[in-house]
Amino acid sequence: MHRAAIIQHTQKLISLDEQEQDYFLSLLQEKKLLRKDYLLHEGEHCEHSAFVLSGCLRAYSVDENGVEHILQFAPQNWWITDMYSLLSGKPAHLNIDALEDSEILILSKSNQELLYEKVPKFERYFRILIQNSTVASRQRVLDNLELSAKERFAKFCKSYPSLINSIPQKQIAAYIGVTPEFMSKMKAEYLREM
Amino acid sequence: MHRAAIIQHTQKLISLDEQEQDYFLSLLQEKKLLRKDYLLHEGEHCEHSAFVLSGCLRAYSVDENGVEHILQFAPQNWWITDMYSLLSGKPAHLNIDALEDSEILILSKSNQELLYEKVPKFERYFRILIQNSTVASRQRVLDNLELSAKERFAKFCKSYPSLINSIPQKQIAAYIGVTPEFMSKMKAEYLREM
Numbered sequence: 001m002h003r004a005a006i007i008q009h010t011q012k013l014i015s016l017d018e019q020e021q022d023y024f025l026s027l028l029q030e031k032k033l034l035r036k037d038y039l040l041h042e043g044e045h046c047e048h049s050a051f052v053l054s055g056c057l058r059a060y061s062v063d064e065n066g067v068e069h070i071l072q073f074a075p076q077n078w079w080i081t082d083m084y085s086l087l088s089g090k091p092a093h094l095n096i097d098a099l100e101d102s103e104i105l106i107l108s109k110s111n112q113e114l115l116y117e118k119v120p121k122f123e124r125y126f127r128i129l130i131q132n133s134t135v136a137s138r139q140r141v142l143d144n145l146e147l148s149a150k151e152r153f154a155k156f157c158k159s160y161p162s163l164i165n166s167i168p169q170k171q172i173a174a175y176i177g178v179t180p181e182f183m184s185k186m187k188a189e190y191l192r193e194m
Numbered sequence: 195m196h197r198a199a200i201i202q203h204t205q206k207l208i209s210l211d212e213q214e215q216d217y218f219l220s221l222l223q224e225k226k227l228l229r230k231d232y233l234l235h236e237g238e239h240c241e242h243s244a245f246v247l248s249g250c251l252r253a254y255s256v257d258e259n260g261v262e263h264i265l266q267f268a269p270q271n272w273w274i275t276d277m278y279s280l281l282s283g284k285p286a287h288l289n290i291d292a293l294e295d296s297e298i299l300i301l302s303k304s305n306q307e308l309l310y311e312k313v314p315k316f317e318r319y320f321r322i323l324i325q326n327s328t329v330a331s332r333q334r335v336l337d338n339l340e341l342s343a344k345e346r347f348a349k350f351c352k353s354y355p356s357l358i359n360s361i362p363q364k365q366i367a368a369y370i371g372v373t374p375e376f377m378s379k380m381k382a383e384y385l386r387e388m
Contacts, residue, residue, distance in 0.1 A: 069339035072332075083325060083329050087325055087329065116318075120314060120317070123321055124310075124317050127320060130325055131277060131281055132281075134277060134324055134328040137335055138278070140331075140335050141338070142263060142265055145263035177338070
């Protein structure tokens with residue numbers, strides 16, 4: 001049963017006895033998404049986080065010119081949510097959808113609170129995950145200030161080698177912050193220089 | 195005694211009895227920084243976080259051309275650290291120094307671990323702070339992708355009204371990601387349009 005994947009992921013950070021594992025699993029809801037299915041639309045209230053068992057999701061915003069900007073990819077074993085909306089209770093800024101057919105486990109906000117209450121060590125688990133996410137986001141802020149688009153692309157290739165070939169180039173462009181045309185040129189140059 | 199400020203800040207998120215407050219305070223070390231004093235240099239191992247009682251600190255990196263890029267300002271009642279170095283044990287990417295004479299409370303990494311062990315509800319306190327920090331960093335990533343420099347400056351003015359007049363314009367330019375010259379022009383335009 002592939003729910004084992006999330007237990008394995010959790011056990012890397014906190015140790016759970018059998019009862020705690022069962023309780024955690026009982027709070028999760030399995031869901032299948034087809035490619036392009038939405039988990040969250042901008043303007044909705046985000047009431048859950050999702051753990052990706054297979055496939056890949058993305059979180060993105062759409063600016064006033066209709067251009068998409070990708071905040072996060074979530075391949076296998078990643079969590080994804082609109083943290084702003086989840087925490088504040090305000091409408092989501094982000095859209096979350098599936099880039100390919102995906103299987104996910106959903107943890108609702110209320111079940112997450114229950115989990116903290118009943119198994120407080122999950123505070124630690126999510127604190128560490130969020131710390132890692134903060135470190136990554138802060139580094140991305142600095143990269144945007146410091147690096148050229150080409151350097152950001154090279155860094156993306158090193159950080160997410162598995163995504164380079166599985167995700168459409170257009171999506172990576174929307175993450176790096178360049179047009180798809182510039183992305184093509186940059187990728188060709190990058191491969192030539194390797 | 196102005197250590198009361200940190201207790202007040204903490205009690206907004208978790209409730210502490212007197213013994214827990216005393217224990218927390220016993221783990222903190224008071225320090226005064228003069229303007230331009232460093233708390234951390236790039237390349238050092240970051241072994242602590244700091245809570246700002248008065249004054250203002252900043253965290254920044256320096257690129258290969260010697261240009262400074264500011265990741266974070268920490269005015270009164272903010273925490274600041276190089277989270278990457280603190281968590282990974284690897285050398286810091288950031289410099290942290292004081293923009294003005296400042297008083298801070300230092301929590302060492304080992305004392306923070308002790309605190310989690312002895313008063314586990316601090317897991318919750320730091321988890322919530324880090325969540326807020328993640329939300330802010332993620333929003334800044336999106337702002338860099340979506341907004342013009344002028345729009346980012348307008349947003350900075352709304353988000354940090356107290357910093358606009360207390361921090362040198364050059365520092366705000368290094369946060370927004372523009373040259374000081376462009377910043378002057380932008381600020382003049384912004385004020386004219388208000």
